[in-house]
Amino acid sequence: MAEERRQKLCSVILPTESMKAMAESVGVGSLQEDSCLALSEEVSYRIKEIAQDALKFMHHGKRRKLTTGDIDHALKLKNVEPLYGFQSQEFIPFRFASGGGRELHFYEEKEVDLSDIINTPLPRVPLDVSLKAHWLSIDGVQPAIPENPPPVPKEQQKTDSTEPLKAVKPGQEEEGSIQTKGQGASSAEVKGKEKMRMKPRSTHELSVEQQLYYKEITEACVGSCEAKRAVCVCNKCYLFLFQVRVNVVQNNLALLIYLMRMVKALMDNPTLYLEKYLHELIPAVVTCIVSKQLCLRPDVDNHWALRDFAARLMAQSCKTFSTTTNNIQSRITKTFTKALLDDKTQWTTRYGCIAGLAELGHDVIKTLIIPRLSVEGARIKAVMDGPVVSNIDKIGADHVQSLLLKHCASVVAKTRPLPDMVDQYKVDYGYLGTMLCSHVVKARAQAAFQAQTVNRTTLTITQPRPTLSVSQSGLSTSSGSRAPSIIKVPSSLTLMSTRPGTPTQPSPPATKYIVMATSAGAASTQQVITLSSSQSGSPVTSTVPSTPTSLQPLVKLESGNTGAVSGSRPLQKYIVVSLPSSSSSLENKSSSVLPSSTSPISMESAVKLERSESPAANTQSH
């Protein structure tokens, strides 16, 4: 701190080049170096002086930002003519340019065509100053109204929700006892309100106030006013389920889409602590995914998009909020699977289930959907080829089919070894096999193309994280119980081959994984690491071929230290990194990586356990 300060205080002066440039700009061609130096010192001093005066004006203007006006006033203090033409409310966009070893900051002044200005319509007149009153506090308690900030910061919301007893206890907040009391009271109030509102929700009856309130908030959210929307949204999450129900009953598709967007907005808001409201939100979202009917005309309206959107939302919330205690992901998976396995499920619901599962990631697709492809294929076939039952069913089957193809193709492309034989596909996947095969081929071509581009631009990222690997290695032994913190590790990494050219190894999936080998000696081999994997499939998914790509070791391999043992071999370092993958798979694999180099490299494998009670959950072996 002190050193920073000192650095700041060191007198900085303008470079003499600036003086020269300025001299040139006013027509003084050659300026002596000495004069430049003297000038720059003087100019620097004056600029500092003016800046200090300008600061005074900023303080008295009760602003945090220095404006050009402040500088003008400071100049006026010194009896200097202010600068004209620099009136700007916002910052002046200085541009930067460098070249020939010189750096230059300049203010880009565009030539403006006057006729353009004349012809453009006048901008909107800025609003006049107006005065608005609200209650910041009523008898010492801050009311929860839109004008006031959310009553408590996120951290405190967290403690409130996780430790409700502690939060009401007075005297522990740093704000002082009264403050705590006030907040305790207000949060109690809020809780009371929640209860009041939750009650009618279960009976599906609405009081007049609630109807009004509902109308109000929906208007605010659906309306155009962004600010208002944000405000309402932050306070009233718990109304969503309620709204969704209302709308599902009313089959109002448009409103449902709006509501889902609101949920999305809520989740994207970093300042909200949504955990408290998850039990309200998730049922609402699930409803939008799997509900039998979401709109009045299911054959015409595009409720499929809503389901897709909601499914993505669901996946997002699983990713963000799933913990050991709430088990969201496993519960959701269970729900979907159950519905999917049920024969009587409607096409719409079936679509929603598959979409919901598919969004959860490749591993879920692999373990839960692909095994069912043949069954679903048969069902689709029955509708498509059989007697026309109803148009709705047909549309539904059609959608399910395309959905299945879309999601499964990419997974199959990754997991299934080449070559892609249509007959084999037919055997494996039944009715859908043919189409799947063509999709897979397409997907492979795309992946290969992307892999090429990746290989061209090799990234070098070294992230030695010894502590992580230690904890991971510890994990590999403990299979059942694990510390919840580990689960939070966002995504497991997939170790790819170090020999990208080898035909037996599929190319890495697009842009997500990069393996680097940096070696001191050019002659070092690239074949230091080989991967051997255990069977990662579950009983249900035994058909899935186990390939090295399904391994997900969260590792950093360093052969450097041990390389010394082998003597002459130059230092080698293998680091496996993963770029943040957008669809992190939560399906867990065990893996082991065995290097075949002369040095026995210790390796760590990351093990992630599927905690869901889904049939595929019990994978763990070495």
Add this chain to the structure above:
Amino acid sequence: MAAVQDGQMELDAEKETKPEILSDGTSNLSGNTASGTLSSSPLTAAPAGGAPKMEDQQTLIAVLQFLKRNKLTDSVEILRREAGLGEDQEDSQATDGSGGGKGDVDGGDANSLLSRVSITSAAAPQSVIIFHSIIFFYSYRFGKVGGADDQPDVSVVLSAYSQQGDPSLYQVYYSGLKNFIESVLDCHRAELSQLFYPLFVHMYLELVYNNHENEAKAFFEKFSGDQECYYQDDLRVLCGLTKKEHLKGNEVLLDFRTSRFVLRISRDSYQLLKRHLQERHNNQIWNIIQEHLYIDIFDGMPRSKSQIDSMSGSLAGEGKREVNKAKVFHGLLKEPEIEVPLDDEDDEAENEEGKPKKKKTKKDSLGSKSKKQDPNAPQQNRIPLPELKDSDKLDKIMYMKESTKRIRLGPENLPSICFYTFLNAYQGLTAVDFTDDSSLLAGGFADSTVRVWSVTPKKLRKVKSAADLNMIDKESDDVLERIMDEKTASESKILYGHSGPVYGVSFSPDRNYLLSSSEDGTVRLWSLLTFTCLVGYKGHNYPVWDTQFSPFGYYFVSGGHDRVARLWATDHYQPLRIFAGHLADVTCTRFHPNSNYVATGSTDRTIRLWDVLNGNCVRIFTGHKGPIHSLAFSPNGKFLASGSTDGRVLLWDIGHGLMIGELKGHTDTIYSLKFSRDGEILASGSMDNTVRLWNSMKAFDEVETDDFTATTGHIHLPDNSQELLLGTYHSKSTPVTHLHFTRRNLLLAAGAYNSQ
């Protein structure tokens, strides 16, 4: 300009209704106003000693000569007129006064002038500084007329640095002293560490003055990190100065030079230092200490580090002990007795309600309160105050009625806060004020406008034009209502007139006038009946940062960038008093509730309390570590609260001249402070978008002001900010610019919404 002139006439016309004010001021005011601007300095208002008259006159003449020689004819004119000196008198005095001095060239001549003044005023050493400030003031005011580079006073000031020493040895000297101080006993170390900063600055300036640029830079880099963090702002200014030429015209450093840095050091520590310096023959440092520092030696225990830290931080060190010894009449003035109308009103009210019993108790409580004479109160007529008009009496009655309905606040009973947000102000709101009855709100804006809002349903109306006024029946009872023009009724009015951002606004207590001070150097008086400008008070010439009406009206005070605060009366276009002494901008000005004193806060990080009667500075409070931006007197007049850019509120006991509390919690500049009507709660509003409430009663009660503390001025501050904080209220994104307690103790806050 014409508009202003017109305004002046209008004002005069209005003032005719109360000519007694003018004549009333005979005893004190008129005498002083005759001497106009100068009356602030003790030159005319000096305590009657043996022969102060003669000395004063000589000093004056010296000043005149000085000004003349520098061709500051305007100043000479004004000064002469104000002092009432004839030209011949001055000439005769001059000829037999300074023989040798006249022949000299510029620099020497100023020196001789100085020496002469110091001879004449040897008995009163203060007047040297006063003399300085006068010269400063005049040259500052008119310096630009006379030519910017012609500033001989600067060379006078700086010439003290001309002594030569080996520049390379400065570092050795300083680090020698540093080693010594670090090796002394703990109890002395803290005290002697105070020397570091002033020595550092003076040594650096000496180096710079003597053109040892590189040595100066090296010196700065080596030792600037050792200085206390609260001097960083000054150091930043200092580090830019690397050339002798820069010293000219840098006010901060001139101030540093002209005023001696005051240190309080115990006798033991001082002896220790003295012995050390004499042993080492370290004359360089000793000279600086002798010349530029004022060491206030006291007997007794050395102070601890925290004690020193709480008091230090100002630009010129702590206040000397004796400056805070003057008696301050901090009590309140006796309330005027308004009996008859009160009874009438009460009767009516109570008859309606049918509770005649209540009346007696109410009357008693009010009566006893007003009759009690505070021993600390100044005499009722210590400064002449305007007489109450009928409308004022009515207002007083309203006030009393309201105050009976006042909520008694306390830690268990916090006030409600109503927040007035200025929307679409585009970062332009610079000042806000409420009327005492909370019916009007005024905002000053960076676009030079002043806007007045009515926050009650009653709309703002202008008075009818002169032609229309002739038509109305002047005998009717509701003539006051009839003169208003209904067509002009609106919720807000805009006042145009300033040519720069408006930094201060203040309503007169009778709600008929509004003052505004602006960057353009003027203070303007606006009529809230016609919504026009009446007078533009010129004098500051530089931005006027703040202005406030006296609680009794008529007087007002303003303070600005020219480092002086001025006391004005609405009917005088020149100030009645100039309060000079601050070393940097006067950022805020507040009247004491009894109107006899004015408190000013400044960028030099001190607060000064000035006596309106004689213009003396009666208190200097040091301890803030940043420019002071808000001040508030407690309603009983005993205490003062101040807030600064460092986010701390300090509480001061005016009677004892002591710091009595420190309220920490804000994270940004405190722009507003206000005590509740009964002084139970202090509200502070800050740039950090919060309003905080503090238990001021507890803070004041816990103070032990025993005789020892009072005499030595050594304070032990309890660190109890958290206990005293009663509540924090965040606004969404609105810095709190102003706070106001209504008569019923509802807290009003105001600020402009900041959309970023």
